[in-house]
Amino acid sequence: MSVGDHTTPEDLLANAKSLRWQLGGDFNEKLMEAIYADAANIAERSVTRPGEKPRFDLDRTIDRVVTSRLWGFPLMILLFALVFWITIVGANIPSAWLSNILIGTIYPWLNEMAFAIGLPWWLSGILIDGMYLATAWVLSVMLPPMAIFFPLFTLLEDFGYLPRVAFNLDNIFRKTGAHGKQSLSMMMGFGCNAAGMISTRIIDSPRERLIAMITNNFALCNGRWPTQILIATIFIGALFPAYIAGFVSALAVVGIAVLGVLFTFLISWGLSRSVLKGEVSTFSLELPPYRPPRILQTIYTSVIDRTLFVLWRAVVFALPAGAVIWLIANVQIAGTSIAEYMINFLNPLGVLIGLNGVILVAYIVAIPANEIVMPTVLMLTVLVTGIGGVGEGAGVMFELDSASDTLAVFSAGGWTLLTAVNLMLFSLVHNPCSTTIYTIWKETRSARWTAVSALLPVGMGLALCFVVAQVWRIFAAAP
Amino acid sequence: MTKQTSQNITSACETCPVHNAANLLKLGVDMEDWDFVVALAGNPNTGKSTVFNALTGLRQHTGNWPGKTVTRAEGGFEYGGQRYKLVDLPGTYSLLATSLDEEVARDFILFGQPDVTLVVVDATRLERNLNLVLQVLEITERAVVCLNLMDEALRHKIQIDHRRLARDLGVPVVPTAARQHEGLDELLQVVSEVATGQTYCKPHRIQNEPTELKLAISQLVTQIESLYPNLPNARWVALRLLDDDKNIIEAVRKGELGELSQAAPEDAGHDLDLKLETA
Numbered sequence: 001m002s003v004g005d006h007t008t009p010e011d012l013l014a015n016a017k018s019l020r021w022q023l024g025g026d027f028n029e030k031l032m033e034a035i036y037a038d039a040a041n042i043a044e045r046s047v048t049r050p051g052e053k054p055r056f057d058l059d060r061t062i063d064r065v066v067t068s069r070l071w072g073f074p075l076m077i078l079l080f081a082l083v084f085w086i087t088i089v090g091a092n093i094p095s096a097w098l099s100n101i102l103i104g105t106i107y108p109w110l111n112e113m114a115f116a117i118g119l120p121w122w123l124s125g126i127l128i129d130g131m132y133l134a135t136a137w138v139l140s141v142m143l144p145p146m147a148i149f150f151p152l153f154t155l156l157e158d159f160g161y162l163p164r165v166a167f168n169l170d171n172i173f174r175k176t177g178a179h180g181k182q183s184l185s186m187m188m189g190f191g192c193n194a195a196g197m198i199s200t201r202i203i204d205s206p207r208e209r210l211i212a213m214i215t216n217n218f219a220l221c222n223g224r225w226p227t228q229i230l231i232a233t234i235f236i237g238a239l240f241p242a243y244i245a246g247f248v249s250a251l252a253v254v255g256i257a258v259l260g261v262l263f264t265f266l267i268s269w270g271l272s273r274s275v276l277k278g279e280v281s282t283f284s285l286e287l288p289p290y291r292p293p294r295i296l297q298t299i300y301t302s303v304i305d306r307t308l309f310v311l312w313r314a315v316v317f318a319l320p321a322g323a324v325i326w327l328i329a330n331v332q333i334a335g336t337s338i339a340e341y342m343i344n345f346l347n348p349l350g351v352l353i354g355l356n357g358v359i360l361v362a363y364i365v366a367i368p369a370n371e372i373v374m375p376t377v378l379m380l381t382v383l384v385t386g387i388g389g390v391g392e393g394a395g396v397m398f399e400l401d402s403a404s405d406t407l408a409v410f411s412a413g414g415w416t417l418l419t420a421v422n423l424m425l426f427s428l429v430h431n432p433c434s435t436t437i438y439t440i441w442k443e444t445r446s447a448r449w450t451a452v453s454a455l456l457p458v459g460m461g462l463a464l465c466f467v468v469a470q471v472w473r474i475f476a477a478a479p
Numbered sequence: 480m481t482k483q484t485s486q487n488i489t490s491a492c493e494t495c496p497v498h499n500a501a502n503l504l505k506l507g508v509d510m511e512d513w514d515f516v517v518a519l520a521g522n523p524n525t526g527k528s529t530v531f532n533a534l535t536g537l538r539q540h541t542g543n544w545p546g547k548t549v550t551r552a553e554g555g556f557e558y559g560g561q562r563y564k565l566v567d568l569p570g571t572y573s574l575l576a577t578s579l580d581e582e583v584a585r586d587f588i589l590f591g592q593p594d595v596t597l598v599v600v601d602a603t604r605l606e607r608n609l610n611l612v613l614q615v616l617e618i619t620e621r622a623v624v625c626l627n628l629m630d631e632a633l634r635h636k637i638q639i640d641h642r643r644l645a646r647d648l649g650v651p652v653v654p655t656a657a658r659q660h661e662g663l664d665e666l667l668q669v670v671s672e673v674a675t676g677q678t679y680c681k682p683h684r685i686q687n688e689p690t691e692l693k694l695a696i697s698q699l700v701t702q703i704e705s706l707y708p709n710l711p712n713a714r715w716v717a718l719r720l721l722d723d724d725k726n727i728i729e730a731v732r733k734g735e736l737g738e739l740s741q742a743a744p745e746d747a748g749h750d751l752d753l754k755l756e757t758a
Contacts, residue, residue, distance in 0.1 A: 043606035050636035
């Protein structure tokens with residue numbers, strides 16, 4: 001038998017004949033049997049006849065629960081609350097540990113080294129007190145929650161739960177006049193808004209895509225989760241006894257995230273009834289089968305892809321930001337530092353809307369990356385209050401081993417529960433980071449829509465904080 | 480998205496599937512310059528002709544008895560700016576046996592090289608209908624299953640998890656009730672997605688094939704592929720040779736197999752018509 005380049009039709013026929021003899025006459029029947037067996041098997045899996053109990057299908061059973069009208073939303077909130085609770089409770093110990101090493105041990109050592117080699121005070125100030133401390137703070141505060149949160153979130157994704165969340169939300173999105181696929185781009189936004197912007201490419205209609213882009217910012221991104229978690233832990237969890245504090249903090253964070261989803265609906269609804277009128281497209285959303293998550297692989301990829309990626313970004317922005325913070329805190333004009341000028345200028349507005357000048361300055365400094373809002377706020381608070389013992393001088397970020405130390409700084413800065421609540425709200429509703437704004441421009445090539453996406457949330461955030469502050473003060477003043 | 484398109488928001492409907500469905504143009508027998516060819520296959524009496532008429536606007540005679548369509552009927556429609564030629568094949572239970580109508584159906588799917596093969600199945604007799612579906616999936620990559628007569632299934636309280644079915648078959652499954660015109664919009668959308676390659680099919684292949692058969696097939700496939708590199712489905716030809724199919728053996732001997740595979744769809748169609756007449 002020659003199977004090669006010089007096969008002729010006659011070779012083929014001869015070979016077929018000999019194989020036919022080897023196989024015997026019944027191979028066709030065997031083939032038919034195989035087809036019939038497969039057909040019966042497939043039919044049995046998908047058909048339910050009257051009087052028969054539906055064949056137990058784990059996927060279908062899980063879907064029936066997690067996408068049910070009654071249980072879908074409560075389960076969703078509970079599941080996310082659980083994820084945050086694990087994050088909040090689990091992050092405390094490694095956070096304190098990292099801060100001990102980076103700030104308690106390495107920081108004094110670096111200062112000694114700088115002194116020993118005779119660095120000028122301003123250079124060691126920018127390098128060590130500015131850049132190093134900003135980075136160390138970002139590392140010790142952000143790395144542990146990210147290293148817990150991202151793998152958990154990725155496990156949910158891997159398991160196949162996120163498309164079910166999209167399924168639950170799809171109906172509401174369509175009622176608001178937006179595309180159901182917006183629920184998917186929103187899910188991406190919970191990781192990173194810039195990625196969320198790119199993921200809106202799955203929406204064909206330009207009208208619905210613009211709605212998805214403008215509202216994507218209301219999905220809390222990586223850079224903002226740590227702010228939410230920290231403030232919720234310090235101010236809201238602290239109001240409750242220790243044994244439920246962690247859970248209450250988690251619920252507060254979920255509450256803010258849910259509020260973000262509500263804003264997404266509200267703004268989508270408003271846009272699709274005003275400037276972006278039009279028909280709603282239909283689409284079919286395929287729910288993929290559930291898969292047992294591959295735990296080790298998930299942890300590995302989420303650490304490499306997400307945790308380190310976000311951390312790297314935070315560090316890249318923290319380095320120059322640390323230098324800028326140190327500079328505006330130390331360069332003085334007529335005896336007052338630039339930072340103080342800025343804070344004093346913005347303070348009346350800040351106080352009016354239940355925040356303060358420090359927070360507003362921090363949000364300006366942190367336009368490149370939301371990740372460095374909290375380090376900046378802490379540093380500037382110490383600067384203006386001049387509390388001793390924690391900071392070592394103007395523009396020096398400091399060691400805060402425990403939540404209660406941080407609380408002490410905030411109290412000295414005149415913070416109240418209102419400040420904390422409004423900071424959480426403002427963190428949810430303010431301008432997107434510069435990367436996201438740039439992505440919007442790249443995707444739309446429209447200065448108008450980029451401006452709308454950037455300015456609408458800031459305006460909303462300021463208004464929201466103002467209203468909350470006024471209502472709060474009325475109730476606080478009442479006996 | 481460019482600035483220009485963002486100003487065209489009022490015409491966003493054009494990208495919307497619903498808009499397209501409303502704009503189904505039934506072209507009847509006017510079938511010049513089609514973009515895609517869709518073959519319509521299925522067991523007898525599954526409503527294949529009803530689907531055909533609903534899509535083309537033709538009034539091909541339909542009847543509630545098996546085997547009504549013995550030759551191919553052709554019609555056209557336009558959907559989403561693309562023109563489709565729809566070829567209604569004779570209803571058959573299988574593609575393996577050698578009756579004339581089965582041969583017409585199977586030769587067209589094989590050598591007519593349709594862009595999509597739409598298999599209409601009777602939802603109330605799924606298991607029997609799946610035998611044909613699995614055989615179609617053996618010889619073509621791009622197929623869509625139209626799960627027809629869902630209204631009857633509902634009346635008999637038969638539930639079908641079409642998502643599960645689609646997952647098992649590896650091709651899209653669209654539930655329809657063609658007589659009530661239900662589900663045809665989705666069907667068109669899915670067919671166009673498969674035709675344009677937006678949806679990629681990964682058809683189910685027969686599982687429990689005997690090992691010696693597998694070996695024999697792979698030997699023949701190697702030879703067939705070296706002889707006729709452009710043949711769409713060498714595996715099926717190998718099976719026919721093993722089964723002592725006189726027509727195929729004759730085609731190999733005369734060297735017609737290669738010509739058949741290179742022929743344009745309409746030419747293959749003429750060949751089949753001739754065969755039908757001379758048979």
